[in-house]
Amino acid sequence: MAGILIVAEVDAGVLRPEYWELATVARAVSASIPGGVSVAVIGADVAAAAQQAAGIGPDTLHVIDDERLANPWPEAHAAALIQLCGELSPQMVLAPRSILGAEIAARLAVRCGWPLLQDVVQIEATPDGGLQAVRPVSGGAVAATVRIGAGPWVVVPRPRAFAPAAASAVAEITPTRHAFAPPPFATACGTPQRVAVQGLSVDRAKIVVAGGGGLGGPEPFTLLREVAALVGGAVGASRVAVDSGWVQSTMQVGLTGKTIAPDLYIAVGISGAIQHLVGCSSSQVIVAVNSDPAAPIFGIANYGVVGDCKEVMTAFRDTLATRAAQAGRAV
Amino acid sequence: MRAVVCLKQVIDPLTPATSLALDVQDMKIRVRAAAPPVINGFDEQGIEAALRLRETIRELEIVCIAASERFNTDVMKRALAVGADQLILVQDPSLDTWNSYPVAYALAAAIRQIGGADLVLCGRQGSDWDNGLVPYILADLLAMPLLTLAKRVNIADGKRVEIERVLADGSMTMEAALPAIVTVTSELGALRMPSVAARLTAARKQPRQIALADLGAGAPPALAPEVIDLAIPVTGRNCTFIEAADGPGAGVRLAETLLETGAVRLGMER
Numbered sequence A: 001m002a003g004i005l006i007v008a009e010v011d012a013g014v015l016r017p018e019y020w021e022l023a024t025v026a027r028a029v030s031a032s033i034p035g036g037v038s039v040a041v042i043g044a045d046v047a048a049a050a051q052q053a054a055g056i057g058p059d060t061l062h063v064i065d066d067e068r069l070a071n072p073w074p075e076a077h078a079a080a081l082i083q084l085c086g087e088l089s090p091q092m093v094l095a096p097r098s099i100l101g102a103e104i105a106a107r108l109a110v111r112c113g114w115p116l117l118q119d120v121v122q123i124e125a126t127p128d129g130g131l132q133a134v135r136p137v138s139g140g141a142v143a144a145t146v147r148i149g150a151g152p153w154v155v156v157p158r159p160r161a162f163a164p165a166a167a168s169a170v171a172e173i174t175p176t177r178h179a180f181a182p183p184p185f186a187t188a189c190g191t192p193q194r195v196a197v198q199g200l201s202v203d204r205a206k207i208v209v210a211g212g213g214g215l216g217g218p219e220p221f222t223l224l225r226e227v228a229a230l231v232g233g234a235v236g237a238s239r240v241a242v243d244s245g246w247v248q249s250t251m252q253v254g255l256t257g258k259t260i261a262p263d264l265y266i267a268v269g270i271s272g273a274i275q276h277l278v279g280c281s282s283s284q285v286i287v288a289v290n291s292d293p294a295a296p297i298f299g300i301a302n303y304g305v306v307g308d309c310k311e312v313m314t315a316f317r318d319t320l321a322t323r324a325a326q327a328g329r330a331v
Numbered sequence B: 001m002r003a004v005v006c007l008k009q010v011i012d013p014l015t016p017a018t019s020l021a022l023d024v025q026d027m028k029i030r031v032r033a034a035a036p037p038v039i040n041g042f043d044e045q046g047i048e049a050a051l052r053l054r055e056t057i058r059e060l061e062i063v064c065i066a067a068s069e070r071f072n073t074d075v076m077k078r079a080l081a082v083g084a085d086q087l088i089l090v091q092d093p094s095l096d097t098w099n100s101y102p103v104a105y106a107l108a109a110a111i112r113q114i115g116g117a118d119l120v121l122c123g124r125q126g127s128d129w130d131n132g133l134v135p136y137i138l139a140d141l142l143a144m145p146l147l148t149l150a151k152r153v154n155i156a157d158g159k160r161v162e163i164e165r166v167l168a169d170g171s172m173t174m175e176a177a178l179p180a181i182v183t184v185t186s187e188l189g190a191l192r193m194p195s196v197a198a199r200l201t202a203a204r205k206q207p208r209q210i211a212l213a214d215l216g217a218g219a220p221p222a223l224a225p226e227v228i229d230l231a232i233p234v235t236g237r238n239c240t241f242i243e244a245a246d247g248p249g250a251g252v253r254l255a256e257t258l259l260e261t262g263a264v265r266l267g268m269e270r
């Protein structure tokens, strides 16, 4: 019987960043859950990713490498995970809260009749052999503490709520390969159409400059892109900017967008609705630019500017550009 | 052909945290003021998806079903006003819960009682408890394939449902044979406004009330974690306001401040 099984999601050949956060959660509770820490790598051509995943020093590493798992097809990936769980009987399955990870976690939980702990920001094993966790609900307005008795459990931690584990030295571990033997599929999927991200993607950048309804249209996003280029960051957006069709939905930050925690988050013309804040409130430094001094965004900002976004951000960009040019000359 | 849209009545998600009252006795989140609830926004988009389908499939019957402890009928009747043919409200005290299983069991039983559905549409998640688990349980109970996070839903030759599924960095098409369950996401677009004529017709229509006890829904498994505490998280930071004579001045000051504190470094690695 395996103790903890971490689902290592591979996205376009690379491990998703949440993997290292899941490793932190596993280490935190592993003392109370006998059976060691195992890792499941599911996908097609995942040898390199599996080797990378071995970096956390798991006790066992399981791989299902199959052409049918090349696309983020929920039914197929869930079938692979359900198959592995049948073979390994884990006590706890840890899955990333990505679009695919959250879905296969739910499918696994319902199929196996295991309790699902979603979106957890804190978790601990209780003396009676259960778990206690904290998770945001109501879009982040409320934190709920939940408790569940004996496992097995499926746990989906909130992205960026746990520090990423460092890869320990070179771990020599031979992966156990499992042949994929799914039941007949009831769904089919096409090849993903990935939209080209202009510049960095929001969930990988250390600095994110995000625009909202206050920008009034798509044009001012050009200004934000210029600022992002100067500081080596990415451009994000609120749902109003996305729903208005000003920018792509891949840029959305918040409850139904991305959950990010960059070093610096600059929110421009964003009111600070709870469903937006839940996606960015863990950022190290938050800057808000808003014409309304009573905007809730200032409540979670370290620095605030009350003013018109175009005026403020144009001068902001120009100052940075001048300084960058000076620095360039000085070198 | 019949489409069932599952609806949930929720607290208005735009209620500020200061207006929420946490009942840590019953572990319920309530609203202080007498603010009306709303239909969960993602579920409204499920209605919109059904209405768009009916633009080409004229004979499509749209039945909306909700399960809750009690209803604000005026709020729920919005489903009829925008064009649903029927609204079914399943009511029972046990449905005031954060546990997705009793709710899904009630919905599945209601769907069976009306003779099934060719397509079941659900919102991606409830804006109150954010569990998003009901569609998965429904798919299991009704033994239907499940396609999730649709921003576009299409029915091909009356037999298959095709969707465009939202991904973190794009989208992907998916399909399944009917009957099937589809969840929709906000990218699908907002629910249309009812026309005046439709609103008048709807005012005369009444929802059908069904007691859970009459459905034979079966006993749901006890799989949900127990809520043992609710709290408003403290997220506040001390905001330093950048003072300047005007907007451009503030922009300059902001840039200088972020450079001084090291929050922004120019020409650094990305």
Ligand SMILES: Cc1cc2nc3c(=O)[nH]c(=O)nc-3n(C[C@H](O)[C@H](O)[C@H](O)COP(=O)(O)OP(=O)(O)OC[C@H]3O[C@@H](n4cnc5c(N)ncnc54)[C@H](O)[C@@H]3O)c2cc1C
Binding pocket: A139, A211, A212, A213, A214, A215, A237, A238, A239, A240, A241, A252, A253, A254, A255, A256, A257, A258, A268, A269, A270, A271, A272, A273, A274, A275, A276, A279, A289, A290, A291, A292, A295, A307, A308, A309, A310, B013, B014, B041, B126, B127
């Ligand atoms: C279930 C659910 C899920 C949701 N998920 C998300 C999500 O993932 N992400 C998300 O962002 N939202 C989400 N929302 C929506 C959220 O509730 C808000 O509606 C949204 O975040 C508001 O976006 P906004 O602040 O950009 O726009 P608005 O509410 O339009 O606010 C615009 C702001 O700009 C300011 N402004 C106006 N003009 C100027 C100017 N010239 N200069 C500077 N400032 C100006 C205004 O003072 C205001 O504060 C969700 C809602 C629900 C119910």
